[in-house]
Amino acid sequence: MPVARVAVPTTVDEAVQALRETPGAQLLAGGTDFCVEVNFGLRRPPAVVALRRVRELRRYEVTPASVVIGAGTTYADMGGPELSSVLPALAAAARTVGSPQIRNAGTLGGNVATASPAGDTLPLLTALDARVRLRGPSGGRTVALGEVVTGVKTTSIAPDEVVVEVVLDRRPGPQQFLKVGTRNAMVIAIASAAVVVDLEAHDVRVALGSVAPVPVRAAAAEAHIADAIDWRAAGGPRASAAALARFAELVADAASPITDHRSTSEYRRRAVQVIARRALERCVARAA
Amino acid sequence: MPREERVPREEREEGAGASPGRAGAGDASGGVPAYVQADTYELTVNGTRRAVEDAWLGESLLFVLRERLGLSGSKNACEQGECGSCSVLLDGVVVCACLVLGVDAIGSRVETVEGLSAAGDVADIQAALVDAGGVQCGFCTPGFVVAVHDLLRRVPGADEMAVREALSGNLCRCTGYGRILEAVRDVQRSRAGSDGGHGAGA
Amino acid sequence: MPAPSGTGIAERVAVGQVADRVGASAARPDGAQKTRGEFAFSSDLWMDAMLWGKTLRSPHVAARIRSIDTRPALATPGVRAVVTAADVPGRPTFGLEVPDQPVFASDLVRYHGEPLAAVAADHPETARAAAMAIVVDYEPLVPLVDPDVALEAAPIHPDGNVFRHLVIRHGDPGATGDVVVEGTYEVGMQDQAFLGPESGLAVPAEDGGVDLYVATQWLHVDRDQIAASLGLPVERVRLYLAGVGGAFGGREDVSLQIHLCMLALRTGRPVKMVYSRDESFFGHVHRHPARMWYRHHATRGGDLVKVEARIVIDGGAYLSSSNAVISNATCFAPGPYRVPNAFIEGYAARTNNPPCGAMRGFGAVQACYGHEAQMDKLAAVLSMDPVALRLRNALERYDRLVTGQVLTGAAPVREVILAAASHPLPPPADPGGSILALPGGAGATAGPGDVRRGVGFAVSFKNVAYSEGFDDFATARLRLETGVDHEPVATVTVATAEVGQGFVTLAQQIVREELGVRRVVLAPASTVDVGSAGSSSASRQTWMSGGALQLACSTLRAELLVRAAELWECAASQCVFDEGEVVQAATGERLSVQDLLSPAPLETEQEFHHRPTKALDADGQGDAHVSFMFAAHRAVVDVDPDLGLLRVVQVATGQDIGKAINPVQVTGQIEGGIAQGIGLAVMEEIVVTEGRVRNPSFTDYLLPTILDMPEVLATVIEEPEPDAPYGAKGVGEPPTISSGPAVLAAIRDATGLPLTRAPVRPEDIALSHGETT
CATH class of the missing domain: 3.30.390.50 (CO dehydrogenase flavoprotein, C-terminal domain)
Structure with missing residues (x-):
C-alpha cells in the first residue's frame, strides 16, 4: 500500500530535490488522473511530490511573440479573459475538459505529462509546435512537445524532472x-x-x-x-x-x-x- | 506585457497560504522540500483545525472527511471525478474531494456541505431544493448544494445555459434535473427580490 | 451492540400541515437532512472497531477454478478474515426466484466479475491489497456469449441455458393483413447506475445472529436469502434499511449482503463494505439486452390485424428475475393497441454475460423499442400520420389484450396520446445561441447549419405490481397515541424501502388524509417490527404499501368511532369521522382524536393484497396482471448527421397515473424516468465484448448530465383506477419506457436512417449518413 511519504514543496527546485531524494516518487499536480488511479488501486508510488503549493508554476506570460504558460495553470485559468483572448482554441479545449470541478483542479502540466491520446489541450499545443520547459537536478531543458509525448501515456520526461512551463508562439489569425x-x-x-x-x-x-x-x-x-x-x-x-x-x-x-x-x-x-x-x-x- | 502572477483565488488571503501544517513547512528560501511522513496531520475543515490520525497517506480527502472526520455529507458515488457528489470548496474553489489527496489539503481551507450549512450560507438553496422537489434519493444533493452555492455567489444572475454548464459535473440519477433547475431559479428570484443589486450581476 | 451512527436508520418525524393530505405537494420529511448532508446513506454508517470488507472477483468470463489459496491474504497484517465458498454455512446459492447463483464461485466462474472470496481488514486499502493477494488457479473456458446460440448450446449451469420460453397464441394464427411490415431490433445492456454504491454494515449479535444495515429494495426477501445461506433462522437475521442512494431495480437482488454477514460472524466485529464504482458495475444485475423480430399485419385502413414477434433477452449467467422480465416483454410486445391476432415468442437465455434482472420498465422497455418502430414503419407504408395510426389502434377500456385479459381498469390511451401530441413544439434552434444548445455541446462541433431537427412519437404500457399469480402484498402497522404535548401522534411502521421515490412523504399524507393527525412519525424500516412490504419496484408501493397504510388507518378510524360510540352510548354507525374529529350525527357533538386516545393508544397491523392474478397458460393466456399504466412521449431532437451527435431538445408526455397523490413528486418521477429513457436511447450501454465488461466506470458508462436533459412538458391523466387506493396507479416506470423509443423515432425522422438499435451510437448515424459534402 505504499504512498508512505508526501513531499509538499513550495518551489520547483524543492520539487526537483524531493524527486531526487525519494526514488520512485511521482509528481501530483491537479490529481484528476493521478488520484483516480490511487483510488482504484492502480497507482501505488512509494512517495508523492505534490505540486499544489508551487506558486511559480501557476504563472503565465503573454508577449507579442509568445505565450508562456506555467504547468500549474488550471483549465479554468485557461478560460480566463487574457489567455482566452490570445489562445481562444486553448480556452475552447479547456472548456471541454471534464466538469467545472475538474477544470478547477486539472492543469496544463498534468495534461502534458499524463500524455493521454485524448488529452484535450494537446492538439492545439501540437498545432502550435509547443515547447515544454522541464527542470531536473542538472538544470532546465526545453523540448518540443512532440519529443515529450512519445506514446500512449508515455513521455520522455525523466523521473526527476518537473514540467515547468509550456511555450507557444503566437500566430496571428483565427x-x-x-x-x-x-x-x-x-x-x-x-x-x-x-x-x-x-x-x-x-x-x-x-x-x-x-x-x-x-x-x-x-x-x-x-x-x-x-x-x-x-x-x-x-x-x-x-x-x-x-x-x-x-x-x-x-x-x-x-x-x-x-x-x-x-x-x-x-x-x-x-x-x-x-x-x-x-x-x-x-x-x-x-x-x- | 508584464509577467503576471496567478495564484489560486483565495490564497491571497492571510493565513490561507501554503503552509503544510504540523508536518512542518519547508522554508521556501532555503529550498528544502517539506515532507509529510507521519500518519497524523492536521487539516483546516470548516474553519476548524482537525487532527487526522493513523491515516494512510494515499487516502483521498473524501475518505479522510468521511471516515476520519465524521463528515459524511460529501458523497462517494464514483471516486473518479465524474459525478460531483463529493464537491467541496478547497481554498474557495469547488473541486471533487475524491481527487485531492488528503495530505495535499494541509494548509488549505476545506469547506464541506456541513460547514456551509452550519454557516447558514446555503439555507435558501437547501429549502428551495426540498420545496421544488429537487431531492429524491438525495445522494447527489449535498454536491449540488455546494456547486449551486459556488455558482450563485460568483454569478448570481447566471442564465439557464450558464446554470446548466456550471452544474454539468454533478450527476443526478433520480430527478432528471428539472426540479433542481427549478430550485436554482427559485433561489435566483428570491435573492434578486430581497437584494435589488444581487441578482443583476453576471 | 449499539446501533451504528447515522440518521439514515432513524425515525423520521414530520410535523406537517393538516393540509398536506393526499393530493398536496407535501415536502419530503427527509429532504432537509439530505440537503445538509446529514442523512446517513448505507455507505455513511460507522461503528467503533469496525472492519472493512472487500470482494475478490474473477477477471475471467468463464473458467474452471482449480484452486484458491487464501493464505497470502490471511498473512497480510491487518487482515482479520477471508471467506470463500467453503465457508458458506448454509445454502451455497441464492437468487430472487430460484437460488441458482453461488454466494461465491467455487468450481466454475460463469461471468466476468463473479465473486470468489471476501476479506475483512482494519483498513479498506489493506482489504483491497489482501484480496488481490489471493491466488486463484483458473483454467479459462470459452465463454458462451450469444443468447441465440445459448438456447441450443450445451448447458453452462445444471439448470440449463433456457430460463424461460413463453408463447402467446391469440386469435387466428393464420390471419394476414393487407400490409405487412417487418423488422429486427436490438437493445443494449443498460445499468441502473444509482449513485449510492452498494454498501452496508453487518454487526454480529449476541444471539449468534447478525444485524445488517443495508440499502436494498426489499428487506424481507433479502433476509430470507441471507438466512438460508447463513444457515440461521430468519429471526436471527435482522435487516435494517440504511439510507438508499437510488435503486431502479438494481438493488432487488442480493449483492454484498451475504458476504458481509459472513465476515461479521467470522470476525465477531462489525464489518462495513462499500463497493467502488467499478465494483458496483459488477455487483448488481443490469437491464437485459434484447434482440427482437417483429412482423405487423394491418388493413389498408390502418387497423392492426396481427402481431408476430420473437423476443430473446440475454439473462446472463444467473436467473435473477429473467423469467418475469421475459414475461413482461412478451405480454407487452404489441404495445397498447388492439391486436386481434398474435403469435409472440419470448426466450430468456443463460449465457456467460453479466447477470441481468430488474430495471425500471422491466421488459416493457425493450419491447417498446420494437413495437413503436414497427408502428412508425406501418404509418410510413400506409402514408398515415404516426399519431393518427396510434390513436386508431389505441386500446380502450374493456378491450382484450393478446393474453386474453380484458382491460377492466382505467385505460386512457387516447388521452395520453392526445396530451403528448398537443404540447407546443419548441422554437427552432437559435442561430446566435449558446454552443451548449447544439449537438456536441461544449465540444463546439456543430454550427446551426449542420443540424437537422426530428420529431418522434411513442406509446407504451406496463403492469403495476407483481403478476402471474404471485401473492403480492404489503404490511403496515399504525399506532395512535397521545404525544407529550397532548397532540395525537401517529407512528407508521412499514418495511417499505424508501429508495428516493418518496413513499415517506406519501405515508404521512395518507395518515393525514385518513385521520387528520398532524404529527406523523415514520419508524425505521426493518424486518424486526413489521411484516414484508414487498419490493420497492414495479411501480407498486403507492398502491401496495399505500393500500396497507390506508387499511390500517381505516381500521383505527373504525376503532375511534367505536370508542366515541361507547362514550356517547350510541351505535358506532351513528358516528362519523370529520376533519380529525368524531362527530355524533344526531347531536353534532364532537370528540377529538386525542380525547378518544386518552384511555389507551390504538394500534393495528394490516396486510394489503391486490386482486389475485393468474398464471399464463400454455398459450400465454390468462388474467396475469392486476393493472396497467399507459404513457405517450413525443421527442424533439436536433441531430448533426455528419457526426452522429445529437441533443434532445424537448420531451412532451401524457401519462396515465390514476391520481397524483403528490403532484411535485409525480413530476419528479416523470422527469427522472425520462432522463433514464433518454440515456438508454442515446448514450447508456454497458459494453460487453466476449463476456467482458469494457466500461465499468462513470468515465465510460455515460449518464445524461444536466446539459443533456431537455425541457420536459408533462400532462398527467387522472382517471381513477377502480381497485387502487385513491385510484392511484404507479408512476415510476412509464416515463422510462416510451421516452427512449420516441427519441429514437425523432432521430430517424431527422436522418431518414432505420436506426434499429438502442442506444444509437454516433457511428450508427454518421457512417450510414451519406458522404460529407
Missing part, C-alpha cells in the same frame, strides 16, 4: 478546437481537432487528438490547403469547396485510430475529417 464526444458535457474525446490559421505566414496548422497514440499533425493536409487558399481574397482568405473536401480527406489520412469501447476506428476517421473541415471553415471562408 484558431479553433472541436471535440467529439457521445455526451454534451463531461466526456472523453472520441476525436478532436485543432486548426490554427496564420494570416501572415499564410499557413494552416492542423493537429488531431484521440485518433493515434499521440497527437498528430496532418502535414499533407496543411500543405495542400495552404496552397489552395486564396490568401489575398477580398474579405479574407477563402478556399474552394473542392479544396476543402480534399483537405478533409488528407486530414483523415493522417489519423490512425483504433477501435475501442468508446468508438470505432472508422468513425474516428470520419469524425476528424468532419471537424477539421468545420474548424477550417470557421477560420477561412468557402469560395463561392
Whole structure:
C-alpha cells in the first residue's frame, strides 16, 4: 500500500530535490488522473511530490511573440479573459475538459505529462509546435512537445524532472478546437481537432487528438490547403469547396485510430475529417 | 506585457497560504522540500483545525472527511471525478474531494456541505431544493448544494445555459434535473427580490 | 451492540400541515437532512472497531477454478478474515426466484466479475491489497456469449441455458393483413447506475445472529436469502434499511449482503463494505439486452390485424428475475393497441454475460423499442400520420389484450396520446445561441447549419405490481397515541424501502388524509417490527404499501368511532369521522382524536393484497396482471448527421397515473424516468465484448448530465383506477419506457436512417449518413 511519504514543496527546485531524494516518487499536480488511479488501486508510488503549493508554476506570460504558460495553470485559468483572448482554441479545449470541478483542479502540466491520446489541450499545443520547459537536478531543458509525448501515456520526461512551463508562439489569425464526444458535457474525446490559421505566414496548422497514440499533425493536409487558399481574397482568405473536401480527406489520412469501447476506428476517421473541415471553415471562408 | 502572477483565488488571503501544517513547512528560501511522513496531520475543515490520525497517506480527502472526520455529507458515488457528489470548496474553489489527496489539503481551507450549512450560507438553496422537489434519493444533493452555492455567489444572475454548464459535473440519477433547475431559479428570484443589486450581476 | 451512527436508520418525524393530505405537494420529511448532508446513506454508517470488507472477483468470463489459496491474504497484517465458498454455512446459492447463483464461485466462474472470496481488514486499502493477494488457479473456458446460440448450446449451469420460453397464441394464427411490415431490433445492456454504491454494515449479535444495515429494495426477501445461506433462522437475521442512494431495480437482488454477514460472524466485529464504482458495475444485475423480430399485419385502413414477434433477452449467467422480465416483454410486445391476432415468442437465455434482472420498465422497455418502430414503419407504408395510426389502434377500456385479459381498469390511451401530441413544439434552434444548445455541446462541433431537427412519437404500457399469480402484498402497522404535548401522534411502521421515490412523504399524507393527525412519525424500516412490504419496484408501493397504510388507518378510524360510540352510548354507525374529529350525527357533538386516545393508544397491523392474478397458460393466456399504466412521449431532437451527435431538445408526455397523490413528486418521477429513457436511447450501454465488461466506470458508462436533459412538458391523466387506493396507479416506470423509443423515432425522422438499435451510437448515424459534402 505504499504512498508512505508526501513531499509538499513550495518551489520547483524543492520539487526537483524531493524527486531526487525519494526514488520512485511521482509528481501530483491537479490529481484528476493521478488520484483516480490511487483510488482504484492502480497507482501505488512509494512517495508523492505534490505540486499544489508551487506558486511559480501557476504563472503565465503573454508577449507579442509568445505565450508562456506555467504547468500549474488550471483549465479554468485557461478560460480566463487574457489567455482566452490570445489562445481562444486553448480556452475552447479547456472548456471541454471534464466538469467545472475538474477544470478547477486539472492543469496544463498534468495534461502534458499524463500524455493521454485524448488529452484535450494537446492538439492545439501540437498545432502550435509547443515547447515544454522541464527542470531536473542538472538544470532546465526545453523540448518540443512532440519529443515529450512519445506514446500512449508515455513521455520522455525523466523521473526527476518537473514540467515547468509550456511555450507557444503566437500566430496571428483565427484558431479553433472541436471535440467529439457521445455526451454534451463531461466526456472523453472520441476525436478532436485543432486548426490554427496564420494570416501572415499564410499557413494552416492542423493537429488531431484521440485518433493515434499521440497527437498528430496532418502535414499533407496543411500543405495542400495552404496552397489552395486564396490568401489575398477580398474579405479574407477563402478556399474552394473542392479544396476543402480534399483537405478533409488528407486530414483523415493522417489519423490512425483504433477501435475501442468508446468508438470505432472508422468513425474516428470520419469524425476528424468532419471537424477539421468545420474548424477550417470557421477560420477561412468557402469560395463561392 | 508584464509577467503576471496567478495564484489560486483565495490564497491571497492571510493565513490561507501554503503552509503544510504540523508536518512542518519547508522554508521556501532555503529550498528544502517539506515532507509529510507521519500518519497524523492536521487539516483546516470548516474553519476548524482537525487532527487526522493513523491515516494512510494515499487516502483521498473524501475518505479522510468521511471516515476520519465524521463528515459524511460529501458523497462517494464514483471516486473518479465524474459525478460531483463529493464537491467541496478547497481554498474557495469547488473541486471533487475524491481527487485531492488528503495530505495535499494541509494548509488549505476545506469547506464541506456541513460547514456551509452550519454557516447558514446555503439555507435558501437547501429549502428551495426540498420545496421544488429537487431531492429524491438525495445522494447527489449535498454536491449540488455546494456547486449551486459556488455558482450563485460568483454569478448570481447566471442564465439557464450558464446554470446548466456550471452544474454539468454533478450527476443526478433520480430527478432528471428539472426540479433542481427549478430550485436554482427559485433561489435566483428570491435573492434578486430581497437584494435589488444581487441578482443583476453576471 | 449499539446501533451504528447515522440518521439514515432513524425515525423520521414530520410535523406537517393538516393540509398536506393526499393530493398536496407535501415536502419530503427527509429532504432537509439530505440537503445538509446529514442523512446517513448505507455507505455513511460507522461503528467503533469496525472492519472493512472487500470482494475478490474473477477477471475471467468463464473458467474452471482449480484452486484458491487464501493464505497470502490471511498473512497480510491487518487482515482479520477471508471467506470463500467453503465457508458458506448454509445454502451455497441464492437468487430472487430460484437460488441458482453461488454466494461465491467455487468450481466454475460463469461471468466476468463473479465473486470468489471476501476479506475483512482494519483498513479498506489493506482489504483491497489482501484480496488481490489471493491466488486463484483458473483454467479459462470459452465463454458462451450469444443468447441465440445459448438456447441450443450445451448447458453452462445444471439448470440449463433456457430460463424461460413463453408463447402467446391469440386469435387466428393464420390471419394476414393487407400490409405487412417487418423488422429486427436490438437493445443494449443498460445499468441502473444509482449513485449510492452498494454498501452496508453487518454487526454480529449476541444471539449468534447478525444485524445488517443495508440499502436494498426489499428487506424481507433479502433476509430470507441471507438466512438460508447463513444457515440461521430468519429471526436471527435482522435487516435494517440504511439510507438508499437510488435503486431502479438494481438493488432487488442480493449483492454484498451475504458476504458481509459472513465476515461479521467470522470476525465477531462489525464489518462495513462499500463497493467502488467499478465494483458496483459488477455487483448488481443490469437491464437485459434484447434482440427482437417483429412482423405487423394491418388493413389498408390502418387497423392492426396481427402481431408476430420473437423476443430473446440475454439473462446472463444467473436467473435473477429473467423469467418475469421475459414475461413482461412478451405480454407487452404489441404495445397498447388492439391486436386481434398474435403469435409472440419470448426466450430468456443463460449465457456467460453479466447477470441481468430488474430495471425500471422491466421488459416493457425493450419491447417498446420494437413495437413503436414497427408502428412508425406501418404509418410510413400506409402514408398515415404516426399519431393518427396510434390513436386508431389505441386500446380502450374493456378491450382484450393478446393474453386474453380484458382491460377492466382505467385505460386512457387516447388521452395520453392526445396530451403528448398537443404540447407546443419548441422554437427552432437559435442561430446566435449558446454552443451548449447544439449537438456536441461544449465540444463546439456543430454550427446551426449542420443540424437537422426530428420529431418522434411513442406509446407504451406496463403492469403495476407483481403478476402471474404471485401473492403480492404489503404490511403496515399504525399506532395512535397521545404525544407529550397532548397532540395525537401517529407512528407508521412499514418495511417499505424508501429508495428516493418518496413513499415517506406519501405515508404521512395518507395518515393525514385518513385521520387528520398532524404529527406523523415514520419508524425505521426493518424486518424486526413489521411484516414484508414487498419490493420497492414495479411501480407498486403507492398502491401496495399505500393500500396497507390506508387499511390500517381505516381500521383505527373504525376503532375511534367505536370508542366515541361507547362514550356517547350510541351505535358506532351513528358516528362519523370529520376533519380529525368524531362527530355524533344526531347531536353534532364532537370528540377529538386525542380525547378518544386518552384511555389507551390504538394500534393495528394490516396486510394489503391486490386482486389475485393468474398464471399464463400454455398459450400465454390468462388474467396475469392486476393493472396497467399507459404513457405517450413525443421527442424533439436536433441531430448533426455528419457526426452522429445529437441533443434532445424537448420531451412532451401524457401519462396515465390514476391520481397524483403528490403532484411535485409525480413530476419528479416523470422527469427522472425520462432522463433514464433518454440515456438508454442515446448514450447508456454497458459494453460487453466476449463476456467482458469494457466500461465499468462513470468515465465510460455515460449518464445524461444536466446539459443533456431537455425541457420536459408533462400532462398527467387522472382517471381513477377502480381497485387502487385513491385510484392511484404507479408512476415510476412509464416515463422510462416510451421516452427512449420516441427519441429514437425523432432521430430517424431527422436522418431518414432505420436506426434499429438502442442506444444509437454516433457511428450508427454518421457512417450510414451519406458522404460529407
